[in-house]
Amino acid sequence: MQPMLEARNLTKRFGPVTAVSDASFAIRSGAITGFLGPNGAGKSTTLRLFLGLVQPTSGSALIDGKPIHEWPIPSLKVGAALDAQCVHPSRRAIDSVRWAARLAGVPTSHAEDLLERVGLSAVARQRTGKFSLGMRQRLALAIALVGDPEIVVLDEPMNGLDPEGIAWLKDLLRSLRDQGRTVLISSHLLAELEDLVDDLVVIAGGRIIGSGSATAFIDRFHPQTISVLSDKPEPLCAAVIEAGGEVLDMQGQRMEISGLTSIQLGEIARDAGIALLGLTEERSLKRAFTHATATITDIPGELG
Numbered sequence: 001m002q003p004m005l006e007a008r009n010l011t012k013r014f015g016p017v018t019a020v021s022d023a024s025f026a027i028r029s030g031a032i033t034g035f036l037g038p039n040g041a042g043k044s045t046t047l048r049l050f051l052g053l054v055q056p057t058s059g060s061a062l063i064d065g066k067p068i069h070e071w072p073i074p075s076l077k078v079g080a081a082l083d084a085q086c087v088h089p090s091r092r093a094i095d096s097v098r099w100a101a102r103l104a105g106v107p108t109s110h111a112e113d114l115l116e117r118v119g120l121s122a123v124a125r126q127r128t129g130k131f132s133l134g135m136r137q138r139l140a141l142a143i144a145l146v147g148d149p150e151i152v153v154l155d156e157p158m159n160g161l162d163p164e165g166i167a168w169l170k171d172l173l174r175s176l177r178d179q180g181r182t183v184l185i186s187s188h189l190l191a192e193l194e195d196l197v198d199d200l201v202v203i204a205g206g207r208i209i210g211s212g213s214a215t216a217f218i219d220r221f222h223p224q225t226i227s228v229l230s231d232k233p234e235p236l237c238a239a240v241i242e243a244g245g246e247v248l249d250m251q252g253q254r255m256e257i258s259g260l261t262s263i264q265l266g267e268i269a270r271d272a273g274i275a276l277l278g279l280t281e282e283r284s285l286k287r288a289f290t291h292a293t294a295t296i297t298d299i300p301g302e303l304g
């Protein structure tokens with residue numbers, strides 16, 4: 001199936017700065033994809049390249065097979081919220097949405113519904129100059145949805161939202177996905193995306209370090225670690241090292257071990273006469289992400 005968004009050897013340089021370097025990845029239709037990377041990694045630049053707001057130095061950024069400018073009415077294809085400050089402060093919220101609808105060439109009659117959908121009905125007729133960042137994020141989202149687009153692209157939309165707002169946004173994005181839309185959402189905070197995304201594209205230093213399903217990302221990058229609780233941590237630590245394992249962390253009776261399977265660890269403890277009081281193999285996207293970004297130089301582009 002044709003990817004909904006695809007970067008092919010995409011590079012963008014700003015003078016001496018290479019913001020995006022030979023990036024290739026594909027985003028499938030009908031999924032929520034998290035675009036994850038530290039500050040300055042090149043996320044916003046990549047999103048802007050897809051939206052035709054900056055031109056690539058080389059390579060291409062395709063929306064459903066072609067550059068955005070080749071779509072007759074781009075806002076029907078893709079709606080984007082890249083900057084929560086994008087609306088004029090002296091304009092009322094409802095007028096900003098109507099203005100965006102006019103620009104997109106779609107009826108303005110849904111403006112009220114859109115503001116209701118993003119929880120801004122009560123302030124629809126207020127000027128946006130005094131809106132909080134969270135309110136602006138909601139307004140930017142309403143504007144992104146104005147053309148009822150197939151693809152929704154959001155740059156750090158959770159900035160400024162309180163926990164309730166974040167939960168609300170996640171529900172809204174899931175409902176967009178459940179309607180068959182494609183959602184691409186960037187963040188520098190993995191915790192924001194962890195329970196939301198189906199797929200991930202991870203970028204650091206302008207380079208794509210992995211893309212694919214979140215599960216595949218964990219499989220590929222997760223360090224093999226075991227958290228173990230024992231009544232004799234010191235001798236267990238020595239036995240683990242003796243057997244070629246590594247003790248990553250030790251706090252009281254709990255230690256974190258890598259380089260051994262849980263079966264091997266059980267055998268080592270048994271042979272040393274040490275009781276294991278608990279043993280868990282922790283697998284989290286967070287640990288995989290930390291590991292992947294720490295070892296970036298060793299990692300090739302595509303993830304299965």
Ligand SMILES: Nc1ncnc2c1ncn2[C@@H]1O[C@H](COP(=O)(O)OP(=O)(O)OP(=O)(O)O)[C@@H](O)[C@H]1O
Pocket residue numbers: 014017018019037038039040041042043044045046188
């Ligand atoms: N218009 C520009 N002119 C010069 N340099 C730029 C421009 N836009 C981005 N950069 C640089 O490109 C690099 C990537 O920036 P970008 O904003 O894409 O990263 P980001 O991952 O979105 O980071 P953040 O989360 O901090 O916004 C940074 O070094 C940035 O300073």
